[in-house]
Amino acid sequence: MTSITTAFNPAETDVTPALPTCMSAEGVSVFYSGNQALFDIGLNIPANRVTALIGPSGCGKSTFLRCLNRMNDVIEGCRVAGRITLDGENIYARGIDVVSLRARVGMVFQKPNPFPKSIYDNVAYGPRIHGMAKNREDLDRIVVKSLKRAGLFDEVKDRLQAPGTSLSGGQQQRLCIARAIAIEPEVILMDEPCSALDPIATAKVEELIDELKERYTIIMVTHSMQQAARVSQKTAFFHLGYLVEQGDTEQIFTNPGDERTEAYITGRIG
Amino acid sequence: MTETTSPKTISLRKGPANLARRNKAERRFRLYGVIAITVAVAFLGALLLTIFSTGISAFQQIYIALNIEYSSGLIDPKGTKLRDDLSRADYQGLVKQSLRDAFPKARKRRAKRQLYKLISNGAGFDLREKVLADPSLIGQKKTVWLLASDDVDMMVKGKISLETSADNRRISDNQVLWIRALAADGRLEKRFNWRFFTSGDSREPEMAGILSAVMGSFFSLTVCLMLAFPLGVMTATYLEEFAPKNRWTDIIEININNLAAVPSIVFGLLGLAVFLNFFELPRSAPLVGGIVLALMTLPTIIISSRAALKAVPPSIREAALGVGASPVQTVAHHVVPLAMPGILTGTIIGMAQALGETAPLLMIGMVAFIVDVPQSFTDPATALPVQIFLWADSPERAFLEKTSAAIMVLLAFLIGMNLLAVILRKKFEKRW
Numbered sequence A: 001m002t003s004i005t006t007a008f009n010p011a012e013t014d015v016t017p018a019l020p021t022c023m024s025a026e027g028v029s030v031f032y033s034g035n036q037a038l039f040d041i042g043l044n045i046p047a048n049r050v051t052a053l054i055g056p057s058g059c060g061k062s063t064f065l066r067c068l069n070r071m072n073d074v075i076e077g078c079r080v081a082g083r084i085t086l087d088g089e090n091i092y093a094r095g096i097d098v099v100s101l102r103a104r105v106g107m108v109f110q111k112p113n114p115f116p117k118s119i120y121d122n123v124a125y126g127p128r129i130h131g132m133a134k135n136r137e138d139l140d141r142i143v144v145k146s147l148k149r150a151g152l153f154d155e156v157k158d159r160l161q162a163p164g165t166s167l168s169g170g171q172q173q174r175l176c177i178a179r180a181i182a183i184e185p186e187v188i189l190m191d192e193p194c195s196a197l198d199p200i201a202t203a204k205v206e207e208l209i210d211e212l213k214e215r216y217t218i219i220m221v222t223h224s225m226q227q228a229a230r231v232s233q234k235t236a237f238f239h240l241g242y243l244v245e246q247g248d249t250e251q252i253f254t255n256p257g258d259e260r261t262e263a264y265i266t267g268r269i270g
Numbered sequence B: 001m002t003e004t005t006s007p008k009t010i011s012l013r014k015g016p017a018n019l020a021r022r023n024k025a026e027r028r029f030r031l032y033g034v035i036a037i038t039v040a041v042a043f044l045g046a047l048l049l050t051i052f053s054t055g056i057s058a059f060q061q062i063y064i065a066l067n068i069e070y071s072s073g074l075i076d077p078k079g080t081k082l083r084d085d086l087s088r089a090d091y092q093g094l095v096k097q098s099l100r101d102a103f104p105k106a107r108k109r110r111a112k113r114q115l116y117k118l119i120s121n122g123a124g125f126d127l128r129e130k131v132l133a134d135p136s137l138i139g140q141k142k143t144v145w146l147l148a149s150d151d152v153d154m155m156v157k158g159k160i161s162l163e164t165s166a167d168n169r170r171i172s173d174n175q176v177l178w179i180r181a182l183a184a185d186g187r188l189e190k191r192f193n194w195r196f197f198t199s200g201d202s203r204e205p206e207m208a209g210i211l212s213a214v215m216g217s218f219f220s221l222t223v224c225l226m227l228a229f230p231l232g233v234m235t236a237t238y239l240e241e242f243a244p245k246n247r248w249t250d251i252i253e254i255n256i257n258n259l260a261a262v263p264s265i266v267f268g269l270l271g272l273a274v275f276l277n278f279f280e281l282p283r284s285a286p287l288v289g290g291i292v293l294a295l296m297t298l299p300t301i302i303i304s305s306r307a308a309l310k311a312v313p314p315s316i317r318e319a320a321l322g323v324g325a326s327p328v329q330t331v332a333h334h335v336v337p338l339a340m341p342g343i344l345t346g347t348i349i350g351m352a353q354a355l356g357e358t359a360p361l362l363m364i365g366m367v368a369f370i371v372d373v374p375q376s377f378t379d380p381a382t383a384l385p386v387q388i389f390l391w392a393d394s395p396e397r398a399f400l401e402k403t404s405a406a407i408m409v410l411l412a413f414l415i416g417m418n419l420l421a422v423i424l425r426k427k428f429e430k431r432w
């Protein structure tokens, strides 16, 4: 490669090479109207695993996450260079339909953002616009299934027509997860999904993530070391726009290869 | 607290040294506010009070009961009973006949002329309607309540001072005596003035109504709404949600804001030059009026719609895009519906502005004397504020109260529209 050599090349030290790769980034750089926010990121996301992105505030975790379903496209002045593939296909290639991409790579945001519509409509919206249900019963089934998978069904089964915004914060976040999985994506991106939640709701969402990884590939940004250690199998540490280190979660937390990683996970920088 | 605490601690009771000054300044500021509001309310109150006290009497009109003989000699001398013949007859003659019968002492020409002036010229039309509806009336004798003339109306309502000498007032001593005699006889009555709401303009104040003006306003506003609402909302949505932010969109934005500040008469001139002279659309038509008003209302609608769209949190857009909605779906399914209350509020306020607008309509000829109620978008018409302008310009005393009454109607419409805007905003305000 002829590009700028980064401070530390994470190299291909993937500890679990046997796992099939779902998404991968090669040489990804992101510029916000001229300012570079990410430098030459290379990262493989294993399928059916939880990958945690950690790093101090402003290091580019959200930026990277948003590259994976091209949510950066809507930001004025944002430019992405490099290559990101989903099942081997470059998602930034010419002729890629962004809408279909986002149907395959769902997203859950940091702040729960249900539509100001009923719980039912929140979940049903995606399947509706993608024509996934042939009739009303089909749609009902998808909604119930998604709510069940998101672990919310029992709490809301009597009030599916109540507004989604009337739920508690933790319930809203699970509603957003239900909304994301209703369209049967392959990958779910989560940007600090628990940052607005109390420990009990957090535990519920974490449990949910653990179950969801059976069916989906999950990439989550988190500020909680414990959370990353608890739910993820792979961890990537970002610092000042560089991907400093990636690897097995256990290895990163017990035996980090870079001193900055160690400093961060022991709480000395961040 | 006691003196033992550090000297820097501020006492909660005495406050800092400048407390007195600060409190005084605060009181003064509040006083200014109260004074300003009081003055504003007082002016508004005075304005409304004058309008109401002058205008309220226009909703009642004096009627006089006369014994009308539907003589076949006058109505249908040939005895054909044909509709054409019946409608050509001199019904005012019946009125004059019965007036002569009621006051046989008035024999001189001058006295008779004064006598005939007690009853409105419109009374004949009313009699004709009665006969045409029921030809069997011919030959009968009936007591009929007839519309009094504007001078009688003014006098009975006490708006003509009888102290001034007879030469200087619109009503002669004889007429005063006759009116008193009629009143004593129970042949004088105040009735609700339906005609004011059901007829068009007239040279005779007692027969003038606002219906043609109201319909003119209605047609104009309909055209205005049909043009300005879709155009305004589309423009706002495109600029806010889709357009790239560059120099061109900046220039467009500045120009839209400038357009909102352009005096309305300029839009009238534009309408005259472009729609009447170039496109040769009909003069005085609500169609052209509506187009001109739409040009004027567009900036208001665009600006308020953009504000409403901006107020929709970005998280909603992200949520929709995140589940794979296309940009158009995102806007159509989520953003615009959420912004709709704000958009509608802005639109109603724009419409209210358009309803009260006079100047541009004068330029395109919607200032004509319109008796017939307009039936379509191309019939000549005036608008409510223009009607007010016309009546305010009329010399007859009785038009004064009509003017105020028309203002009251216009105000009622405006208040109604603004109320609707407030209710919409309150009802559909979403919290997230």
Ligand SMILES: Nc1ncnc2c1ncn2[C@@H]1O[C@H](COP(=O)(O)OP(=O)(O)OP(=O)(O)O)[C@@H](O)[C@H]1O
Pocket: A032, A033, A037, A055, A056, A057, A058, A059, A060, A061, A062, A063, A064, A075
């Ligand atoms: N829309 C934007 N326009 C310009 N610069 C941006 C934008 N979004 C992010 N940035 C910049 O990109 C860098 C990375 O931001 P990013 O949001 O990815 O950080 P982060 O790691 O998610 O931080 P946090 O943990 O606080 O969420 C920051 O320096 C930020 O200032």
Ligand SMILES: [Mg+2]
Pocket: A061, A062, A063, A191
């Ligand atoms: Mg972030």
